[in-house]
Amino acid sequence: MAVPGDPRQPVQVIDARDLARLVNQLLADGRPGAFHAVGPAEPVTIGGLIQTCASVAGTEVEVVPVPAESAPQPFPLIKENWASQQRSPACARAAGLPATPLEVTAADVLAWDRERGEPPLNRGFTPLQEQALLAHAGQ
Numbered sequence: 001m002a003v004p005g006d007p008r009q010p011v012q013v014i015d016a017r018d019l020a021r022l023v024n025q026l027l028a029d030g031r032p033g034a035f036h037a038v039g040p041a042e043p044v045t046i047g048g049l050i051q052t053c054a055s056v057a058g059t060e061v062e063v064v065p066v067p068a069e070s071a072p073q074p075f076p077l078i079k080e081n082w083a084s085q086q087r088s089p090a091c092a093r094a095a096g097l098p099a100t101p102l103e104v105t106a107a108d109v110l111a112w113d114r115e116r117g118e119p120p121l122n123r124g125f126t127p128l129q130e131q132a133l134l135a136h137a138g139q
Contacts, residue, residue, distance in 0.1 A: 001061045002133040004071030005078045007047030010085040012038035015100040025096035035092035041099035056106040066133045
């Protein structure tokens with residue numbers, strides 16, 4: 001799988017259900033404030049996220065870094081500013097933000113996508129672009 005950047009880049013993704021639970025809790029508590037509602041509970045990299053998703057799907061992938069400039073912009077989840085992907089969720093967790101395991105979120109999203117017929121993606125590399133990049137990276 002072609003990844004335009006460093007697979008060691010941290011990412012923060014959140015299960016939308018966890019975010020909804022936090023918002024409901026904050027409303028019920030009448031609690032104002034700013035919260036970094038981010039996840040998962042354990043830090044993960046873009047490479048780790050891809051590997052988790054592949055494992056949940058019952059497949060294996062090889063993550064192949066390719067030049068960032070080869071990617072259509074904006075490319076999902078790839079960030080130059082890694083600090084923006086390392087926010088502390090401590091305040092949100094203390095306020096009630098749950099932490100659904102990444103594997104559970106990935107499995108549920110995959111099931112949902114399959115249920116709706118796996119519509120084509122409109123972001124990222126096309127299959128032809130990815131094949132060309134991977135062929136070039138293998139030289």
